[in-house]
Structures are given as structure tokens and as C-alpha cells.
Amino acid sequence: MKVLQIVESAYRGTLEEQDDTIIWLTQAMKGAGGDLDVLLRGNAVSYALKDQDASGLSFGDWKQTEPPRIDEQVNGLLGKGVKVYYVDEDASERGIDKSDLVKGVQAIPRGQVAELLGAYDHAWHW
Amino acid sequence: MAGKKTLTFAIMDPPYESGRSTTAFRLIDIAVKRGYDVNVFAYEGAVCLPFAKQQAHPNAVHGREAEEENHPLPKDWVAALIKSAATNGGKLDWVNCGLCVDERGVAEAIEGVRRGTPADLWKLAEGSDNTLVIGTR
Amino acid sequence: MPSYYDLAKDLAGAGNEVTLFLVQNGVIPARAGAKAPGLSALAEAGVEVLADEFSLRERAISANRLASGIRAAPLDVVVDQLADGRKAMWH
Structure with a gap:
């Protein structure tokens, strides 16, 4: 079974969770032997950006020592052989340059997403 | 105290x-550090x-044991803010909607949290300089 | 364009002092080059458009790469305005 994880919802509870829960879930399932790739769309294209910095959160004397590092998580996926695609137009509409993104993520034009889905048994849209 | 403000969230x-919860906590943190009195009316979720029974956990994907992971628990955030308010000369009055608590079976709240009703929200807002509603979406 | 852009513009047009404070994913359209002409138009219409410094950093948006008319600001501004009694609406 081959699954495409489509991630659209972005930065939802990431500061509390110390990660994006779907990127995390993908890493965990990959580690368990799953065959998955990822497509970032909508605001989630920002997950492919280098230099995301969520450090410094504190409330009273509570301090976050391990903030989310989503760009590192994306790199981790790539390092495990997971393909990470992003919708090209969703990035450009947000003013994101390709040079701003981590190495290895692949742009896919909006018009080719349907064709991409054909390569997977399931598309899970989170 | 001259200039002391009271805000309700x-x-x-x-x-x-x-992300709204975290932003709410950030706003409350700023207000209590200024010595403001802050009221929170927690509704629904x-x-x-x-909730006192929240538990931290290790995270194998992150490759960290529980202590190193230091997983954020919102109950600790609430406790830290109650303490910060007292330290800075103010008060954080956290009111949990009682019926919402019952529905969810989360009556065991940390110390400093009290049970209330919609009437409390009204009273808190009436006694405040301002009220910000952060509704869910 | 979100409906609250219109509300902010209408309020400013009626002579009110209006701040649109962008936070969380609300800052994403603030990046220079983003297709969000509505935000800069609001600034031109007299709305103060601010973007939360932390939310910008979290999303790798440089504070010196913002669209015209938008400024980075700390979240303290919201508490300042609440304390001043400004009417505050969360969208």
C-alpha cells in the first residue's frame, strides 16, 4: 500500500505539540514500515521553509526548551526516503521563493496534482 | 494601584x-507580567x-526521553501564569464553565481554577476594562 | 479577501482609529510578494496593519521582507490597546 499524505492545515497546535502532528504521524508510520509520501498545500507549504524559528516561548517561569522544528522534520522525512512535494502556486502566491525552501522538496504544479494522486493507492487529506 | 487594569479573556x-490557545496564553502572560488582574472564562474545550491529569511523554520520533522532551502541558502553563500574576501583584482568576467540565469529565483541575457559569463571564466582563473573546473556528 | 478586511476599511473610512493585528497564520499574506493586495490596500486606507513578530519568525518570514504598509510588532501592542479600552475583535 502506498499513501500520499496531503497536509493543508498548518501551525495548528504545533507549539504545544512540538511538531506538526501529521508530519510526526508520517515519520512514525514510515518508521513502522509504511510507504508514504507527503504533499504540502495551502498554508502548509510554509513547512518546507528553511529557518522557521519558534523558539523563546515562555509563560511566567515556564520556558519551552524544545520548540517545534518543522523544517528539521521535513528534512528528516526526506532523509528517510519520503518524497515531499509542495503545490508550486500555493508557494508563489505566498511570496515564497524556491531558494527559501529546504533542499530536496519538489514543486508540483496545481494542475498536476490529479496525476500525482494516480501513483498512490490512497490519498489522505489532513 | 494607580493604572491597574483588569482584562477578561x-x-x-x-x-x-x-494556535489560538497559545496566543491566548501569550496575551495573558503579557498582562499578568504588567501586574494586571486577568480573568479567564474557559468555555467548551x-x-x-x-485538567490536572495531563501527562508528559517521551517522543520516539524526536528521539528524546520524557525529561529531555519537556513536553508542554497546558495545565503547567495555567499554573505558571497564576503564579506569575501573584508575583507581579495581580491575580489570575481562571473560571471553567461547569457544564462544559461535566460534559467532558474533566473536573480535576489544578489548584487555582474554579468552576463557574455564564453569569460569571458577564460579571467578569462588567468588572473589566476590556474583554477579548477568542472564539473557536 | 477576508470579510474583516472590508470591516476594517469601513471602520477606518468612518473616521475610526483601526488596527488590524495579524497573528498565527494571519501573517502569511504579509510576506512581500504574496498575492494579498488587500492588506496593503487597507494600510493605504488608513488602517494600521501590524504583524506579530513571533508568528513571523515561526513561519520564516523576515520582518524586513513584509509587504508595503505592514509592520512587525510585538503582541504587547494588543494588550496595550485592550488596556486602553479599544474595541477588540478576534477573527
Whole structure:
């Protein structure tokens, strides 16, 4: 079974969770032997950006020592052989340059997403 | 205290679901550090934020044991803010909607959290310089 | 364009002092080059458009790469305005 994880919802509870829960879930399932790739769309294209910095959160004397590092998580996926695609137009509409993104993520034009889905048994849209 | 302000926040989101909870906590943190009196009316899922039985866990994907992971628990955030308010000469009055608590079975809240009703929100807002509602979406 | 852009513009047009404070994913359209002409138009219409410094950093948006008319600001501004009694609406 081959699954495409489509991630659209972005930065939802990431500061509390110390990660994006779907990127995390993908890493965990990959580690368990799953065959998955990822497509970032909508605001989630920002997950492919280098230099995301969520450090410094504190409330009273509570301090976050391990903030989310989503760009590192994306790199981790790539390092495990997971393909990470992003919708090209969703990035450009947000003013994101390709040079701003981590190495290895692949742009896919909006018009080719349907064709991409054909390569997977399931598309899970989170 | 001259210039002392009172702010009320009405919040609705449960833990770990939305950036709104964190932003609400950031706003409260700023206000209590100024010595303001702050009221929170936690409605619907937000009553789970100070739930005493939240537990940290290790994270194999992150490759960290529980202590190193230092997983954020919103109940600790609430406790830290209650303490910070007292330290800075103010008060954080956290009111959990009682019916919302019962629905969710989360009556065991940390110390400093009290049970209330919609009438409390009204009274808190009437006694405040301003009220911000952060509704769920 | 979100409906609250219109509300902010209408309020400013009626002579009110209006701040649109962008936070969380609300800052994403603030990046220079983003297709969000509505935000800069609001600034031109007299709305103060601010973007939360932390939310910008979290999303790798440089504070010196913002669209015209938008400024980075700390979240303290919201508490300042609440304390001043400004009417505050969360969208």
C-alpha cells in the first residue's frame, strides 16, 4: 500500500505539540514500515521553509526548551526516503521563493496534482 | 494601584488543537507580567486546558526521553501564569464553565481554577476594562 | 479577501482609529510578494496593519521582507490597546 499524505492545515497546535502532528504521524508510520509520501498545500507549504524559528516561548517561569522544528522534520522525512512535494502556486502566491525552501522538496504544479494522486493507492487529506 | 487594569479573556479551544490557545496564553502572560488582574472564562474545550491529569511523554520520533522532551502541558502553563500574576501583584482568576467540565469529565483541575457559569463571564466582563473573546473556528 | 478586511476599511473610512493585528497564520499574506493586495490596500486606507513578530519568525518570514504598509510588532501592542479600552475583535 502506498499513501500520499496531503497536509493543508498548518501551525495548528504545533507549539504545544512540538511538531506538526501529521508530519510526526508520517515519520512514525514510515518508521513502522509504511510507504508514504507527503504533499504540502495551502498554508502548509510554509513547512518546507528553511529557518522557521519558534523558539523563546515562555509563560511566567515556564520556558519551552524544545520548540517545534518543522523544517528539521521535513528534512528528516526526506532523509528517510519520503518524497515531499509542495503545490508550486500555493508557494508563489505566498511570496515564497524556491531558494527559501529546504533542499530536496519538489514543486508540483496545481494542475498536476490529479496525476500525482494516480501513483498512490490512497490519498489522505489532513 | 494607580493604572491597574483588569482584562477578561473568553477562550474556547481545547489543548493541542489550535494556535489560538497559545496566543491566548501569550496575551495573558503579557498582562499578568504588567501586574494586571486577568480573568479567564474557559468555555467548551478550553476547560481541558487546566485538567490536572495531563501527562508528559517521551517522543520516539524526536528521539528524546520524557525529561529531555519537556513536553508542554497546558495545565503547567495555567499554573505558571497564576503564579506569575501573584508575583507581579495581580491575580489570575481562571473560571471553567461547569457544564462544559461535566460534559467532558474533566473536573480535576489544578489548584487555582474554579468552576463557574455564564453569569460569571458577564460579571467578569462588567468588572473589566476590556474583554477579548477568542472564539473557536 | 477576508470579510474583516472590508470591516476594517469601513471602520477606518468612518473616521475610526483601526488596527488590524495579524497573528498565527494571519501573517502569511504579509510576506512581500504574496498575492494579498488587500492588506496593503487597507494600510493605504488608513488602517494600521501590524504583524506579530513571533508568528513571523515561526513561519520564516523576515520582518524586513513584509509587504508595503505592514509592520512587525510585538503582541504587547494588543494588550496595550485592550488596556486602553479599544474595541477588540478576534477573527
